[in-house]
Amino acid sequence: MTAASRLSPLLAQFDFACKRLVDRMTGPVMDSGDGTDTEVGCMTDEEYLWEPVPGCWSVRRRVDGPGPRATSLAGAGDWGRDAASYPHPWPPPFTTIAWRLSHLGEMLALRADHTAGSHALTRDDHPVSGDAAGAVAAFDASAAAWRKALLSVDEAALDTVGYCTYPHGSDPEEPFIDIVWWVNQELLHHGAEVALLRDLYRARPR
Template identity: 75%
Template sequence: MPPPRLAPLLDQFDFARTRLANRLTGPYLDSGDGSETPVSPMTDAEYHWPPVPGHWSVRRRADGPGPRATHLAGTGEWGRDAAPYPQPVPPPFTTIAWRLSHLSEMLALRADHTSGTHTKTRDDYPIAGDVTTAVAAFDAGATAWREALLTVDDAALDTVGYCTYPHGSDAESPFLEIVWWVNQEVLHHGAEIALLRDLYRQTR
């Protein structure tokens, strides 16, 4: 049994994860009132769709980074546009591919830095160049994070730096705050991806 303080955050994570997964693949999504709204699976064209110029996305490594990016993060044939902090101002607009890759990477790495090897970095994370691989990566990352949460006890929730993830505030925050932060990442990036799907459909 998870610690009582963790249980509502686990429920929220499960809801946000399922809602985003359904929004990506269909055949139905939760409209918010309990009814099922049909939705088609996302295509590769939609995954990479740039609604505005100057965007950040996932690109073939051979093509190099996009505008204002200094490198392509991750490993493999594809990489995700990135730049060191402080990042460009105003922030570049990002595609579904960028947002989903960022989200999946964060889940997988935080899982590793909670109950895994505590060694993986963004350089180790393979970047998906197609939607099928990207959806599978999101599912794998979400599963790994949830399994990591089930290993913690009540004392861990109050431990500062319990998660050693190197790309966030984990070293300064109690683990319970990190769990909350991951939930809001899934919720807000899920909402962004849903909006981009709506915009793509309307432009077609």
């Protein structure tokens, strides 16, 4: 299936960002940014859940309840992601790799569903993984779902306000192409944060 012409550069950017992030988490090498390979180790469960400062938001076993300043655990399954209803805590809690990766996967999966699926999935339907390998696999599946949804839209859909009915963003008020741009921005933004956290974990005092 061929992407709508105006989507092509955004889809290429999305594909590159996804591959770079997954390679950064799994290794054995990643693109350093100039096309050369840089060796990188596979992310461990300890690193995935590492809390570099007190009061982090993360993913937690549901039986343990939410973390500091969180009021609920979002998601489905035995694990959930720290969350709070509006207004969110200020200043914002520092978040772990686990939290950021769960947030990205949920955003992609739900937006895919609210673009080309049932238009019914909620945060309570999206599973949360307590281990690094499961989280990376879930992210891969969510990214594939979003990519498939993008390939289903035509040029007219790109200009349609509210084409995506995702309920946790500005989707109802924005042309769909602006939402596609925003999703890429979120992926690049949080992907860079994950990479930095991996660097800090590697350099932490022993």
